Amino acid sequence: MSVIYLLLSLSIVIAVIFFAAFIIATKNGQYDDSYTPSVRMLFEDELVKSTTAHTEKISNQKSESQKL
Amino acid sequence: MDKATCYHCGDDCGRTPINHNDKTFCCVGCKTVYEIFANNDLSYYYDLQSAAGASPKEIEGKYDFLESKNIIEKLIEFNDNGTQIINLYIPHIHCSSCIWILENLNKLNTGINSSQVDFPKKTVRVTYNSDKITLKDLVLLMSRIGYEPYISLDDYDKKKKGIDRSLSYKLGIAGFAFGNVMFLSFPEYFEVGEYWLEQFKGVFRWLMFAFSLPVVFYAAQDYFISAYKGIRSKFLNIDIPIALGILVLFLRSTVEIIFDWGSGFFDSLTGLVFFLLLGKFFQQKTYSYLSFERDYKSYFPIAVTRITSKNTEENTQVYDIKAGDRLLIRNGELIPVDAILINGNAKIDYSFVTGESEPVDKKSGDKVYAGGRQLSSAIEIETLKSVSQSYLTQLWSNAVFQQDKSGSFQTLTDSIGKRFTIAVLTIAFVSAFIWLIIDPGKTVNVFTAVLIIACPCAIALAAPFTLGNMLRIFGRNRFYLRDTQTIEQLAQIDTAIFDKTGTITTAEKGHVYYEGLELTSEEESLLKNTLRSSNHPLSRKLYDMLAEQNIVPLEEYEEYLGQGIKGSTITDSVKVGSAAFVGNTQTDNTENTSVHFSSNDQYKGCFIFQNQYRDGASETFQRMSQDLELAILSGDNAGEKSNLTKLLPEGTPLYFNQKPDSKLQFIKSLQDQNKKVMMVGDGLNDAGALAQSNVGIAISENVNVFSPACDGILDAKNFKFLYQYILASRKAIKIIKLSFVLSLLYNVVGLYFAVTGQLEPVIAAILMPLSSISIVLFTTIATNRLGSKLGRE
Numbered sequence: 093m094s095v096i097y098l099l100l101s102l103s104i105v106i107a108v109i110f111f112a113a114f115i116i117a118t119k120n121g122q123y124d125d126s127y128t129p130s131v132r133m134l135f136e137d138e139l140v141k142s143t144t145a146h147t148e149k150i151s152n153q154k155s156e157s158q159k160l
Numbered sequence: 161m162d163k164a165t166c167y168h169c170g171d172d173c174g175r176t177p178i179n180h181n182d183k184t185f186c187c188v189g190c191k192t193v194y195e196i197f198a199n200n201d202l203s204y205y206y207d208l209q210s211a212a213g214a215s216p217k218e219i220e221g222k223y224d225f226l227e228s229k230n231i232i233e234k235l236i237e238f239n240d241n242g243t244q245i246i247n248l249y250i251p252h253i254h255c256s257s258c259i260w261i262l263e264n265l266n267k268l269n270t271g272i273n274s275s276q277v278d279f280p281k282k283t284v285r286v287t288y289n290s291d292k293i294t295l296k297d298l299v300l301l302m303s304r305i306g307y308e309p310y311i312s313l314d315d316y317d318k319k320k321k322g323i324d325r326s327l328s329y330k331l332g333i334a335g336f337a338f339g340n341v342m343f344l345s346f347p348e349y350f351e352v353g354e355y356w357l358e359q360f361k362g363v364f365r366w367l368m369f370a371f372s373l374p375v376v377f378y379a380a381q382d383y384f385i386s387a388y389k390g391i392r393s394k395f396l397n398i399d400i401p402i403a404l405g406i407l408v409l410f411l412r413s414t415v416e417i418i419f420d421w422g423s424g425f426f427d428s429l430t431g432l433v434f435f436l437l438l439g440k441f442f443q444q445k446t447y448s449y450l451s452f453e454r455d456y457k458s459y460f461p462i463a464v465t466r467i468t469s470k471n472t473e474e475n476t477q478v479y480d481i482k483a484g485d486r487l488l489i490r491n492g493e494l495i496p497v498d499a500i501l502i503n504g505n506a507k508i509d510y511s512f513v514t515g516e517s518e519p520v521d522k523k524s525g526d527k528v529y530a531g532g533r534q535l536s537s538a539i540e541i542e543t544l545k546s547v548s549q550s551y552l553t554q555l556w557s558n559a560v561f562q563q564d565k566s567g568s569f570q571t572l573t574d575s576i577g578k579r580f581t582i583a584v585l586t587i588a589f590v591s592a593f594i595w596l597i598i599d600p601g602k603t604v605n606v607f608t609a610v611l612i613i614a615c616p617c618a619i620a621l622a623a624p625f626t627l628g629n630m631l632r633i634f635g636r637n638r639f640y641l642r643d644t645q646t647i648e649q650l651a652q653i654d655t656a657i658f659d660k661t662g663t664i665t666t667a668e669k670g671h672v673y674y675e676g677l678e679l680t681s682e683e684e685s686l687l688k689n690t691l692r693s694s695n696h697p698l699s700r701k702l703y704d705m706l707a708e709q710n711i712v713p714l715e716e717y718e719e720y721l722g723q724g725i726k727g728s729t730i731t732d733s734v735k736v737g738s739a740a741f742v743g744n745t746q747t748d749n750t751e752n753t754s755v756h757f758s759s760n761d762q763y764k765g766c767f768i769f770q771n772q773y774r775d776g777a778s779e780t781f782q783r784m785s786q787d788l789e790l791a792i793l794s795g796d797n798a799g800e801k802s803n804l805t806k807l808l809p810e811g812t813p814l815y816f817n818q819k820p821d822s823k824l825q826f827i828k829s830l831q832d833q834n835k836k837v838m839m840v841g842d843g844l845n846d847a848g849a850l851a852q853s854n855v856g857i858a859i860s861e862n863v864n865v866f867s868p869a870c871d872g873i874l875d876a877k878n879f880k881f882l883y884q885y886i887l888a889s890r891k892a893i894k895i896i897k898l899s900f901v902l903s904l905l906y907n908v909v910g911l912y913f914a915v916t917g918q919l920e921p922v923i924a925a926i927l928m929p930l931s932s933i934s935i936v937l938f939t940t941i942a943t944n945r946l947g948s949k950l951g952r953e
Binding site: 096097100103104107111114115118119123124125126127128131132134135 | 325
C-alpha cells in the first residue's frame with residue numbers, strides 16, 4: 093500500500109511544477125497585457141514585395157475557394 | 161463630385177484630393193506615409209484594416225529637446241553599450257494595423273532592434289541602437305508615419321514604478337491550495353472506513369495543513385491587516401469577521417488534526433480565501449490606457465526654447481526656467497510659465513485654463529499666463545516666475561489634491577460590517593453560554609462553529625461582483641470610472657454642478673445669425689468668394705452656411721493674421737474679420753463670437769456665432785432636475801445667459817466668470833451644507849472642483865486625449881445618458897442590498913447547524929461555495945439585465 097506515498101508525492105510534485113510555472117510567468121509579465129498577443133499571433137510573413145503579387149494571391153485564393 | 165475618402169486616414173478629402181497610385185489622399189502628409197510604407201514593403205498595413213492611419217502633423221523643431229543628454233536619460237528605461245529601451249505612449253494606437261506597423265518599425269530603420277506594443281496601455285517599447293539612431297530621430301520617424309508619441313512633463317518626473325502583481329500571486333496560491341486540499345479531503349467526505357484510508361488519514365490531513373499555511377499567512381494577510389487597522393481605529397469593518405473566521409478555521413482545524421478529532425475545515429478555509437480574492441481581482445481597475453490621476457504635468461512640455469543672452473536659441477528643461485528668462489513660443493506651443501509678452505502677435509487660447517472659449521489677443525507688454533496656447537506665429541516672452549509658482553500650477557498646491565478621497569468614504573459593505581460583527585459575536589457568546597449549561601464539552605465546538613459558518617464570505621463578495629460588473633457595463637457604454645467605489649458615490653449624489661464650455665457645449669460653433677444692414681446679392685457673392693480662400697475655422701463655418709454663389713475670381717485677396725481677410729474685385733471690396741479690422745468703432749456685442757463685415761469700407765453688420773449645446777442636453781437637465789439640484793459654474797462670460805436659461809429647467813442658478821479656485825470653493829461650500837456633489841467638467845480649470853467634489857466626471861470628445869484628474873470619464877457622445885447612469889448606479893446598490901439578504905439567509909441555515917452543535921466539515925464545505933457562487937450568479941445576472949437597458953433613449 094505504500095504505493096500511495098509514491099502517487100501522492102508524484103501528484104503534488106506535478107502540481108507544484110505547474111504552480112511554479114504560473115508564478116514565473118506572472119513575474120515575467122506575461123499576464124500584464126492579455127490583449128496584444130492575441131492579435132500578434134495572427135500576423136504572418138506579410139511583407140509585401142509588390143502590391144500586385146499580393147492581390148494576385150488573394151484573387152487566387154478566392155478562385156480556389158469558389159472551385160471548392 | 162462624390163466625396164472621396166483618404167486611403168491612409170479615412171478622412172474626407174475635401175475639394176482637392178491628391179491622387180497617387182490610383183488612390184486618393186487628403187493631404188501630402190498622408191500620401192508621404194503611404195509612400196514610406198509602400199517603399200518598405202509594408203503596404204500590408206492597409207490590408208489589415210483600411211484607412212487606419214493618421215496624417216502626420218507639422219513637427220518642425222518640436223522635438224529638439226530630445227538632443228539633450230539629461231532629458232534622454234530621464235525618459236529611457238535602459239541604457240547600456242549603445243542599446244537603449246524606451247516606452248512611448250502613442251494615443252493613436254487603435255487597431256491591429258497599428259500593432260503590426262509599430263512592431264515592424266525595424267523594417268524602416270536598421271537602428272531599431274525590436275519593438276513591442278502593449279495595446280491596452282497604448283504604448284510601444286522600442287529597443288534601438290543609439291549609435292545608429294538617436295531618440296530624436298526615432299520620435300521623428302514615428303511622427304512621420306502618423307504615430308506621434310506623446311511626451312509630456314509627466315514622463316520626465318515619473319519614477320520607474322513596478323507593477324504590483326501581488327494579487328495575482330495570492331490568487332494563484334489560494335487557487336492552487338484550494339484545488340489540492342479539495343482533492344485530499346475527498347476520502348473524508350465519503351467516510352469510507354476502509355482499512356488503508358484509515359492508515360493514511362494522518363498523511364492526508366498534514367498535507368492539507370501544509371497547503372493551508374501559505375494561504376493563511378500570505379494570501380489572506382490583507383484581511384488580517386485591514387481587520388487590525390479597523391480595530392485600532394475603533395471601526396468595525398467587514399474584514400474583522402472575515403479575519404476572525406479565517407483564524408478560527410485554521411486554529412480549530414489544526415487542533416482537530418493534532419488530537420485526531422476530525423479532518424478539520426481546511427477545504428472551507430482555502431476555498432473561502434480563494435473566493436474572496438477572486439472578488440478582489442474582479443473589481444480591479446480595468447482601463448489601463450486611461451489615467452485618472454493627471455495634473456498639469458501631463459499637458460506641459462518637457463522643454464522649451466530659451467533665447468540666450470547671445471541671442472542664440474537653446475532647449476531648456478521646463479523646471480530650469482528662472483524668472484527673467486526669455487523664451488520663444490512657437491505656433492501651437494503651450495506657455496509654461498507666467499510671463500510678459502515682448503515680441504510678436506500673441507493670440508492665446510486659454511480655454512484649457514479658464515474655460516473661456518475665445519482666444520485672446522495680446523500686445524507686447526501684456527501679461528500672459530501659464531497654460532495658454534499660442535495660436536498664431538512665434539512670440540517671445542520674458543518669464544516672471546518659475547513653473548511651480550505660476551498662477552495655474554499653484555492650483556495644485558491646494559490641499560485637496562493631496563487628499564485621498566477613497567479613505568474617508570464608508571462603503572456599503574463596511575457599514576453593514578459593523579452590525580454584522582456585533583450580531584455574530586453576540587450569537588457566538590450566547591450559544592456558547594447556553595451549551596455551557598447543557599453540555600460543557602461542546603462549548604468550544606459551538607463557539608468556533610458559529611464564527612466559522614458566519615464568516616461573511618458572500619457578503620464580502622456581493623459588492624465586488626456587482627460593482628465590478630457595473631464598471632465593465634459602464635465602460636461598454638463609454639462611461640469610464642476610476643474604481644468601484646465611484647459607483648457607490650454616484651448613487652448617493654443629490655447635487656450636480658456643470659461647467660459650461662466644452663461640457664454642455666460642443667467644441668464647434670453651431671447657429672449663426674446675421675445682425676445689421678441687409679446685404680445685396682453682389683455683396684453676398686463677393687463675401688462668399690472671399691471666404692472661399694480662407695482656412696480660418698470661422699470662415700469655413702460661415703462659408704458653409706451662406707447660400708451657394710457663382711465662383712467669381714478675386715482681383716485681390718489678402719489675409720491679415722489674427723484680424724481678418726480682405727477681398728476685392730475691380731469694382732468692389734469687402735472686409736471680414738474683427739470689429740476693429742472692418743472699422744466698426746462701437747462694438748456693442750463683445751460677449752459672443754462674432755465676425756464683422758464691411759463692404760467698400762462701409763460697415764454692414766456682423767455674423768454672430770452661438771454655442772452649440774450637446775445633443776439631448778435640455779432633456780437630460782429636465783429629467784435630472786426632478787431629484788437633483790443643478791447649477792452651472794462657468795469660467796466664461798455671461799454672453800450665453802439668455803440661451804442657457806431657455807435650455808435649463810426654471811430656477812437653475814448660473815454662475816459666470818468663475819476662476820478655477822472659486823469653483824473649488826463653491827463645491828466645498830455645498831459640501832459643508834452636507835450635500836453630495838457631482839461635478840461635471842472638462843478642462844484644467846475644473847481640476848480643483850473635480851478633485852473637491854464627491855464624484856468628479858470629465859467630459860471628453862475623445863477619451864484618448866487627456867482629461868484632468870477625475871473619478872470618471874464620460875464620452876461626450878453619451879452625455880445625454882448621464883442621468884440614466886446615475887439611476888443605474890442606484891439600482892446597483894439595490895442589487896447589493898438584495899444579495900446581502902440572500903447571503904444572510906444562507907448564514908441562518910448555517911447557524912442552525914452551528915448552534916445545535918452539528919456542524920460537520922462537509923456541511924461547511926458545501927454551504928460556503930454554494931452561497932458564494934449563488935451570490936456571484938445573482939449579481940452578475942441582475943447587473944447584466946440592468947446593463948442591457950442602458951444607452952437607450
